[in-house]
Amino acid sequence: MSSENDDAWPIVHVPGRPPVPPEQQLTVNVVAAQIEQPKLTNTIIRRLSQIAPLEDLHHVKRVKKNCLEGGKIQLSVILCLAPENGDFDGIPCDVKDVIGSYQLSPFVAKVCKYAALSKEEWVEQCKLWPTSYHQPTYNISGITGFSEEDSQSIVSFMKYALELSKSHGNVVVNAAAIVDPLSNQVIAKACDEVCSWQTPKTEVGAECSSSTKSSPEMTGCIEHESCLQRCSSGGPQQVETSISCLHPRWWVDEQTHRISSFWHPLRHAAIVAIESSAARDRRLFPDVRYRDEATREECILSPAKSQAKRQKTDGTDVDNDDKNYASHGNGDLSSKPYLCTGNDIYLVWEPCTMCAMALVHQRVRRVFYAFPNPSAGALGSIHRLQGEKSLNHHYAVFRVLVPQDILNKAKTSITGS
Structure with a gap:
């Protein structure tokens, strides 16, 4: 992939505090x-x-x-x-x-x-009294910016997520890809699975499904060029799935209108990807049992025995316990990742509050998304969860701006025009 193409995909940092108009600082x-x-x-x-x-x-x-x-x-x-x-x-x-x-x-x-977040803010600040301004380097929890190689990798994974979002039946959905930056590989991927049902075939050129038309958020997103809703292109059946994070409670509004359907309000793309990552860890480390889990079970089965065990491990036998855990090979605690610590996640649409908090609990390192979520976005559009000081983990958030020609090609391939 050439760097020329990557230059058309700007990577914009989304700060934890919204920019303040210069006259309102x-x-x-x-x-x-x-x-x-x-x-x-x-x-x-x-x-x-x-x-x-x-x-x-x-x-x-x-x-x-x-x-x-x-x-x-x-x-x-x-x-x-x-x-x-x-x-x-x-x-x-x-x-x-x-x-x-x-x-x-x-x-x-x-x-x-407060310190200026942009050059425009800085210019206005200096009219009152000189301040310092440093170009953001994304130095958040060890993040120090993007080299040319980093930028190419980020764009490549965002393209992967975009293709994933268009591969889900015959509608565009939100998609998530969790990436290990050390190996530079996708370790988990997923699409929205909040609702799915079987409906009769829709002919080419016909209108989109009634469920899509009934959602004002979806309609508004279509007016924005980012929502690439697809009509059916043929086939015996159509699988319909909403872009969950754009309208988290859409399934509630639509549930009463559907009889033969499957509903699960929590299965947004980010949540499903997290579940897939956890399943991968269980497969790779089948014998791992954390010491606190073993201690908890012993407390339930035999409190007296657990107390004796705790006293024993307070001494020199702790090292022996560590060796026993390490002797299990794949069960080595030092080799098993803790949740998604240090990983990146690529999302087509900005996550809602539920998904953003799930990523906090998973200890992800960076979040990249392509399109804003004007109705329920938690990382820049409505809220900025990444800047909430009360949380015990913070990740860096970036938006990857998709070139207009890519959007036009996607629309063309979707509509068949």
């Missing part, structure tokens, strides 16, 4: 002062760094430089955060000493509370 008040003798600037800054560090404003530069008429340079320095009541009497005593020692005239200035 939050600000905080600080006490600043002009430095009449520029040669004292370094001495003043070193002193202030010790007595009044800007702990929560690391992105804000301590010194502001203005160029006046005639080429004269005017320097201003942030002394400390402004007291809540706005009274200079509330300034820390050590800072007052600096003000008195260098004969500074304090004033109140505004600075932006």
Whole structure:
């Protein structure tokens, strides 16, 4: 695959905090002062760094430089955060000493509370007070960006997911592919399996099924070029499946209208892929039993025996237990992956909240998706679960922008035009 083709598939980082319009950025008040003798600037800054560090404003530069008429340079320095009541009497005593020692005239200035997420935000921030801006390198849990080889690999797996989404009977569904980045191989794949039923054959050129027409979210997505809903192209029977994450409760609305059908509200593509990954681990490591599971069973069967066992393993016999586990070959705990830790997942559509949380529990490393989910998206469109600080695991999220010509080809192959 040539790099020229890959350049048409931009990979965009989806941050955990939504971008704030420049004119709506939050600000905080600080006490600043002009430095009449520029040669004292370094001495003043070193002193202030010790007595009044800007702990929560690391992105804000301590010194502001203005160029006046005639080429004269005017320097201003942030002394400390402004007291809540706005009274200079509330300034820390050590800072007052600096003000008195260098004969500074304090004033109140505004600075932006958060670091800029884009160059546009950064430009607006600097109108108030200079801040630092660093181009995102996706350094999240060890992620340090994409080399040319990485980009080619990401695009290749996204193409794989797109093809998978079009191979499910005669409708386009959401598809998921879990990839081990170390081996660069797909270890699990799946499509939506929320609902399926048998319906009579639909002739070529006929309208799409009534279930598709009845969903406003699906209709809206068709109007967006991303939803490539397919009509039947012939065949004895048609298998219909919704794009589950676009409308997680669609099955509830449609269930009463279907008699001969199978319903399972949890079988979104990401969930089914996770299940497939777990089944793969069970096949590869059939003899693995985690020590806490064995201890739990012993507690149920014989509490006294379990207590004795626990006391025994508190000593030198722990190493022997580890050797016993390792002696099982495929049952070696060190060789069995823990859930999907370190793996990537490629989704055609942005996952809903349920799927996004499942990926948190699975400890995935990165999530890539092609199309946004305007009705229920949890990783950029409606919510940004990846930025929820209360969670005990966070993954990086990226959107792979699909070129327009690829979308057009997909539409052509679907409609047969």
